[in-house]
Amino acid sequence: MNITKIIRGVRVPAAGLFRNYSNDVNPLSRTVRVVTNGIAEFFGMNKTASVYPTHADIVIIGGGYIGSAVAHALKTRAGEGLSVIVLEKDLTYREVRNNISHGTLIRNCSLPENIELASYGAEFLRKARENLGEDVDVQYTPYGFLMLASERYTEKLEQTAVQQREMGLKNEILSANEIQERFPWINTSDIKLGSMCLETEGVFNSWAFLSGLIRKSQDLGAIYINAEVTGFEIEKQRDVLMEGVEPGSFERICKVLYKTPDNEEHSIKFAACILAAGNKSGEIAKLAKIGNSDGLLSLPLPIEKRGYGIYAICDEDRMTHLNTPLIMDTSGVWLRKDGLTNNLLCGHVPFTSEESKNMSEEEFLKKIIEPSVNNRFPLTIGKKLKKLTTEMQDYNTYDETGIIGPHPYHNNLYIAAGFGKYGCQHAPGIGRAITELIIDSHYTTIDLTRFSFDRIFINEPLIEFDVY
Template sequence: MNLPAMILPRVYLKNIKRSFHSSQKYYVKHRNPFVRTWETLFKDVKAGLNMDTNPVYPEHADVVIVGGGFIGASAAYWLKTRAGKGLSVIVLEKDPMYTNNHKMLSHGVLTQHFSLAENIYLSQFSAEFFRNIKEHLGDNVDLQYCPIGQLLLASDKYVEKLEQNVDAQKDYGIRSKLLTIQEIQDRYPWINASDIKLGCIGTESEGVFNATELLRGYIQKSQELGANFIKSEVIGFEMEVQRDVLMEGIEPGSFQKINRLLYKTDDDEIHSLKFAACVIAAGSEATNIAKLAKIGTSKGLLKEHLPIEKREYNIYSVENAKSEMAVGLDSPFVMDTSGLWLRRNGLQNNLVCGQIPSIKQDSGYSDTEVFQASLLNRYPHLKDSEIKVVSTEVTDCNTYDDTGIIGPHPYHSNLIFATGFGRQGVQHSPGIGRAVAELVIDCQYNGIDFTRYGFDRILINEPLIETNVY
């Protein structure tokens, strides 16, 4: 299948409202602890790319995806699902063992708590995708979805916004219930609600899942369908002048078309790859990739940089908590509007928790003493517990408005962004990947309209704020 060298301009479509509901319940499969541990370790190893000992480095591809994480692998899956052998898809990933993607304890969360319509549609689509995960990704994918729900706690500052969001979500079929302070204390006596004014808990399509297993499923299925994953690092783009192209704001005869990239493999060999469309799904590395295409380093439409930065934050384990104030197996994933979160670690006796970093921070939230003070204020019964760092997670943050960017660049119209979704990128990856496939194959959005999520909003300074991102 030969795609046109330029993706057609966006088509402004009406949002297709979809609500996915089901009374179906999900249960974690319980196995012998030793067997379960061994299988987990084995799957972690298998989650990496199935690398060929004698890799082939093609010189041409219809679509090249830079970044093989959740969104990149999802895009590869949807492209190959729709087009099959008619579309050649290459995924370039520099870390085939996905060092930063394993055991993402704060990312494997499905929630419906959003204010933007696009995010609501994405979460609803993900709920349906997860219900039918084996039909999509294969029988051996065990998502381990557990429908524990999510409890959102709002301080006085966020009460009005929480009420507005809950009212708005009803229009999309989202089922949730507002809880008073007394109801919170009665249901969850282990929570200190003295500085809380209101709570909200979802009643369906919310819970936790194994993020690593979802990624493995994407990679495995897209490779089965013919996607070619290559361990490599993108080091540049090649452009050619198109003197017959006229574009507003561009000097006549100076437009440069991007149609080839350069990447380096482990043996320090540099390869050239000609493409029709390129998808940048490189997470926190997306800004550096964009700079290779002169985005943010030139003038006119190329003046504004891609505002994506890396954020790191610690994940903590709480052990030896008091049994009389135990967080039960049916306790929800608890999230403050401050970004503090906590949940039980499945059937284990410990809790896992963390603090989502602020968009304004230039470094990760790593001050353990400050975090512990916030944690013990909300959960005072943990004061005698052992609290230790178990991992550090990395995510991409859009420092412009903290909302994802998806769609072609206004200058390089065959360069498609799919980045900046932060923690939501994992749970939203089914819908984001599908949207990328629609842009490439149909040159428009057919499902969820992401026009507002485009790079254009940065050029015209119209931020898109998600007021209930936690």
């Protein structure tokens, strides 16, 4: 059966292409449904479609920021020329909605690729209504970004600042005295320099951004299915010759297997599969024998779930009226305004050490978070840090930098995961990059070759200075 006919068979013009759908199209009614009937109802997932597609050009595993950005980019460029199906385990997006700090845009990076991805993300957000729809308001608010450095990091900070200016970013190097004059509430006694980016950096409503991506992708023809991936079907291709693979033994993934919430089992045959399942990506990769075999399949996808607390600083009125930029401290603590409220939010980048991972939440707060926050921002001394939520990142344990591109063995399995805190802001650029690889067979805008899985095989880590 022709895949176009299958897709048309489940299309509902008003609600887009979803396994389930809603007939309500009035914007006010949609808003009421969000409040009264939950997120699933908002995206039109309370009725069951009669057809599960069995074939697709592209299957995307994961419907979060990156997966939905890939769907959006593919359908924007190819239209009906490519059929796209998104498999998402939790279409209520509970975990995503808890990630309140992910609506942060930072271009103050040391890796050129991250700078370019963030710049494109900023451009995409500025044109959100054009890209996603007139009713989408991402509330993008630039604040500026201040990166602090102790004497240990001053040389690297200065080198990074020069590189950023060469790439068109507006920034300035501030001495400790200049930081103190501009932001007198920051303790600079153990600070040598700071790098201040003067435009673009800020916050946005990440949930509005994701909602817009999903709805626009549906309108363009992508199908979202509430499904948990359970495996891949692999077929022998004896005529394929690959270096390092015994002749006649090459196996190619050709189908993804999944089950629905009511435990129905289905499969989809695909030409290409995008693995964008966030912190579940490493586990799903194992289903394709990645890390469970030898040769090019010997190394696992080094992505795991890493959680960290997000806190609000209580009685913050003494600070929020100030010109508060996004701040990254030498300790790994970050601070920013909420953007939608008068709160100040703070947290700590995930630690890699086993000792910190084994700390209790209360112990981590008392030993790491509070001393660091009180040292850098003395006005917080005596103020209670209120726990808001625990956020989850797709953490790349190899070098903390994202992985994108085809797997060296499964060249029809494209990885787009491990970007951690950058995942949300980089999503538009990642979506465009994957689209280029599929349609053009190479990058045509931002060259992300260094971010490929291959760097793990040749042991060439990419370290982002912005992450202490």
